[in-house]
Amino acid sequence: MIRLKDVTKEYGKGSSAVIGLDDISLDIMQGKFTIILGQSGCGKSTLMNLIGAIDNVTKGTIIIDDKDITKMSRDSLAEFRNKHIGFIFQAFHLEPAYSVIDNVCLPLIISNVRRGAREKRGEEVLEILGLKDKIRAKAGNLSGGQKQRVAIARALVHNPDIILADEPTGNLDSKNGLEVMSILKKIADDGKTVIMVTHNLEYAKLGDVVITLKDGRIDSIVNNL
Ligand SMILES: Nc1ncnc2c1ncn2[C@@H]1O[C@H](COP(=O)(O)OP(=O)(O)OP(=O)(O)O)[C@@H](O)[C@H]1O
Ligand SMILES: [Mg+2]
Numbered sequence: 001m002i003r004l005k006d007v008t009k010e011y012g013k014g015s016s017a018v019i020g021l022d023d024i025s026l027d028i029m030q031g032k033f034t035i036i037l038g039q040s041g042c043g044k045s046t047l048m049n050l051i052g053a054i055d056n057v058t059k060g061t062i063i064i065d066d067k068d069i070t071k072m073s074r075d076s077l078a079e080f081r082n083k084h085i086g087f088i089f090q091a092f093h094l095e096p097a098y099s100v101i102d103n104v105c106l107p108l109i110i111s112n113v114r115r116g117a118r119e120k121r122g123e124e125v126l127e128i129l130g131l132k133d134k135i136r137a138k139a140g141n142l143s144g145g146q147k148q149r150v151a152i153a154r155a156l157v158h159n160p161d162i163i164l165a166d167e168p169t170g171n172l173d174s175k176n177g178l179e180v181m182s183i184l185k186k187i188a189d190d191g192k193t194v195i196m197v198t199h200n201l202e203y204a205k206l207g208d209v210v211i212t213l214k215d216g217r218i219d220s221i222v223n224n225l
Pocket of ligand 2: 044046
């Protein structure tokens with residue numbers, strides 16, 4: 001369970017401060033597919049970045065698996081992120097000059113996994129994502145759909161229990177978008193907590209829970225379970 005309690009995020013200080021999230025409390029269920037909707041600027045990415053511990057709250061607490069991540073030191077946070085969180089972004093964020101396998105194995109290098117074990121695990125995930133024949137290809141030479149599947153493989157390679165995907169279908173056509181959706185749904189069906197931001201109401205129907213934000217606050221929560 002991910003529990004946000006009275007979470008506020010302000011960017012900047014004083015009169016020029018911008019509110020990203022405005023005092024929200026929210027529980028996100030473990031092992032389910034949660035979709036975040038809402039207009040541009042409503043705080044979706046802010047929410048993802050706070051849960052993924054790549055940004056700090058201004059006020060409030062975020063409890064993940066009974067640990068308050070807002071109280072952790074920088075080092076413990078980095079370790080926590082490395083162990084528990086996989087990120088997928090709209091713009092893929094791959095290293096275009098690196099091979100597919102090297103991109104996928106990057107999180108394992110950070111965790112000091114040795115080369116043999118790293119590549120074995122990387123190949124395993126790439127096979128699951130239907131990219132076995134692209135292992136040695138340069139990431140920059142792949143199609144958009146393939147790039148996003150590589151990014152999903154990278155997010156899964158260290159076996160995190162939480163996958164955060166911020167508009168992962170935003171740069172994809174509908175065929176590849178749907179494919180990414182079915183992969184994310186399967187990841188949640190396999191027991192991981194998947195949280196995904198989208199603007200696409202059709203994709204949102206696949207979510208177990210759909211949370212709509214408005215002006216930094218929760219507008220509605222629909223439970224499809
Ligand atoms: N680094 C930042 N510095 C200052 N303001 C920011 C920063 N990041 C976000 N904001 C502001 O916080 C609010 C929420 O932004 P956020 O990026 O979370 O929106 P979003 O819902 O993800 O929008 P989009 O759908 O366009 O991606 C906006 O008003 C935005 O301008
Ligand atoms: Mg955003």
